[in-house]
Amino acid sequence: MAEQQLAAGPEAGATHQQSHQGNPLLSLVPKAEGKQSMKDFKSDQEVRWCPGCGDYAVLAAVQGFMPELGLAKENICFVSGIGCSSRFPYYMNTYGMHSIHGRAPAIATGLAAARRDLSVWVVTGDGDALSIGGNHLIHALRRNVNLKILLFNNRIYGLTKGQYSPTSEAGKITKSTPMGSLEAPFNPVSLAIGAEASFVARTVDSDRKHLTEVLRQAADHPGTALVEIYQNCNIFNDGAFEVLKDKKQALEAVVRLEHGQPIRFGSPLPQEEGGDGLGSKGVVRDPATGDLRVVDVTEAGTDGVLVHDAHASSPATAFALSRLADADTLHHTPIGVLRNVRRPVYETEMAEQLEAAVEQNGKGDLGALLAGQDTWTVVG
Numbered sequence: 001m002a003e004q005q006l007a008a009g010p011e012a013g014a015t016h017q018q019s020h021q022g023n024p025l026l027s028l029v030p031k032a033e034g035k036q037s038m039k040d041f042k043s044d045q046e047v048r049w050c051p052g053c054g055d056y057a058v059l060a061a062v063q064g065f066m067p068e069l070g071l072a073k074e075n076i077c078f079v080s081g082i083g084c085s086s087r088f089p090y091y092m093n094t095y096g097m098h099s100i101h102g103r104a105p106a107i108a109t110g111l112a113a114a115r116r117d118l119s120v121w122v123v124t125g126d127g128d129a130l131s132i133g134g135n136h137l138i139h140a141l142r143r144n145v146n147l148k149i150l151l152f153n154n155r156i157y158g159l160t161k162g163q164y165s166p167t168s169e170a171g172k173i174t175k176s177t178p179m180g181s182l183e184a185p186f187n188p189v190s191l192a193i194g195a196e197a198s199f200v201a202r203t204v205d206s207d208r209k210h211l212t213e214v215l216r217q218a219a220d221h222p223g224t225a226l227v228e229i230y231q232n233c234n235i236f237n238d239g240a241f242e243v244l245k246d247k248k249q250a251l252e253a254v255v256r257l258e259h260g261q262p263i264r265f266g267s268p269l270p271q272e273e274g275g276d277g278l279g280s281k282g283v284v285r286d287p288a289t290g291d292l293r294v295v296d297v298t299e300a301g302t303d304g305v306l307v308h309d310a311h312a313s314s315p316a317t318a319f320a321l322s323r324l325a326d327a328d329t330l331h332h333t334p335i336g337v338l339r340n341v342r343r344p345v346y347e348t349e350m351a352e353q354l355e356a357a358v359e360q361n362g363k364g365d366l367g368a369l370l371a372g373q374d375t376w377t378v379v380g
Contacts, residue, residue: 022220025146025345028116029075036067043093054205054231055084058152059091061211066094069119069219076119079108081133083125084159085152085231102133105140108147113347119219122149127157130166130186141197143346144223148215151188151226152205154233155240162236169328174236189338190322192226193315199225200318201337205232206245210335217337223345243330255283255324257336259310262302263321269298276302283324292320294332310340 041063049055066076076094080086082101089096095118099107104122112120122140129137129151140147156174157163163176167188171180192200199221203214211229218225230241243249255265263283269275282297282305297305312318318339325333358364 023222025116025222025348026069026071026119026219029119030072030117032070032072036070036073038064038067040073041066041093043091045090047091048087049084050235052234053084054154054233055088055152057205057208058085058150058211058229058231059088061208062150062215063092064208065212065215065219066092068216071119075117076121077108077111078121078123079104079111080123081125081128082159083128083152083157084233085123085125085150086128088123102128102131103136104128105133105136105147105149109140109143109145109346112145112147113350116146116347116351120147122147124149124151125158125165126151126153126155126167126186126188127165130188130191134166138191138195141192141195141224141226144198144343145346146223146348148218148225149227151228152231153188153228154231154237155185156233156237158233158236171328185327187322187325187327188228189226189334190319192228193319193322193339196315197226197339198223198341198343199337200228200322200339201226202228202230202333202335204230204241204244204335214337217340221340223343241330244333244335251279252281253329253331253333255321255332255334257308257310257321257334257338259308259337259340262305262307264297264305282306283321292317292324294324308336310337312339313341315339 047056047059073094078089078092078094078096080089080098081104086098089098097107104124108120108122111118124133140149153167155165155167155169157165162174164172164174164181166186168174168181168185170182170184173180189200189202199218201214201218203211205211214227218227230244232238232241243253252266255263257263262278264279264281266279266281268277269280271277280296280298281294282302283292284295284300284304284306286293292306309317321334321338325331
């Protein structure tokens with residue numbers, strides 16, 4: 001019901017504030033007084049993105065979703081780095097920080113660790129997060145800090161006017177690669193799963209319903225949630241994800257992932273012709289190599305089709321799913337939550353350590369520490 005009403009209109013989220021019992025850490029964040037609407041999360045700043053940019057759709061989805069959390073706006077913070085997407089904090093009527101290039105995960109880590117009464121979100125792009133910020137990103141994921149990271153991936157540097165990025169396909173011709181990029185692109189969800197991220201998902205800017213559902217699951221997750229959002233840059237890389245957005249092409253290109261459901265896609269097999277109404281293609285495990293591959297279920301049957309388990313403790317299958325997509329054509333691109341597992345949250349364990357230290361040793365004295373025995377005087 002919540003999804004239907006959210007899809008029906010931008011203000012519909014006002015009637016669907018949820019408790020989000022899945023993430024106990026949200027109980028530490030003060031609640032809003034009264035119901036909220038999308039309008040409450042719109043700032044007074046003029047939105048300055050190029051007309052037609054996919055960022056507008058993501059902004060609208062986030063503003064429309066925030067009322068569901070029912071959290072006090074003063075206890076929500078968006079931290080960004082540098083890039084087109086990093087203007088995001090200006091447009092959210094919450095606290096925010098437009099920070100240093102690539103350092104948003106590091107700054108957000110400190111904020112989340114020091115202020116557990118905040119809901120901390122990171123907004124970044126493929127260049128900001130995966131080039132200069134790659135080191136900070138993987139360590140935030142590894143630590144499992146309670147952050148929600150929205151990674152806008154347009155496969156190009158937009159703010160600096162069209163250079164290739166770490167996710168640009170090999171051979172990409174841009175202003176900085178006039179003869180074609182020589183580099184193999186990063187796959188952000190593969191990178192996140194390899195860093196042992198506890199929540200990894202992918203969605204598309206123009207699919208408001210799916211994007212909102214992924215945001216909902218990310219917010220419900222205690223720990224780091226990495227959400228890659230395929231976002232169209234209509235100025236410097238227009239149509240980069242058209243194969244995933246065009247309804248006819250998407251049938252064969254998009255592999256929809258739903259926990260507990262068989263991984264089927266493609267044109268549905270008509271029930272009146274003896275089919276089961278599900279997609280004509282399925283994902284199976286190759287018995288010889290252990291790799292995942294796509295088969296035609298009309299020929300191979302349905303017995304071996306994988307059932308998606310986002311909660312599997314081992315990241316192996318999630319990683320294999322992340323590698324299904326063709327980096328050039330984007331055929332067989334998994335869309336949805338690839339991994340959603342529970343493991344200890346960094347700041348929760350840090351708080352427990354601090355409490356134990358105070359109980360054992362009493363409260364510290366900063367002045368005494370600075371003037372203590374671990375100081376020395378440099379002479380000459």
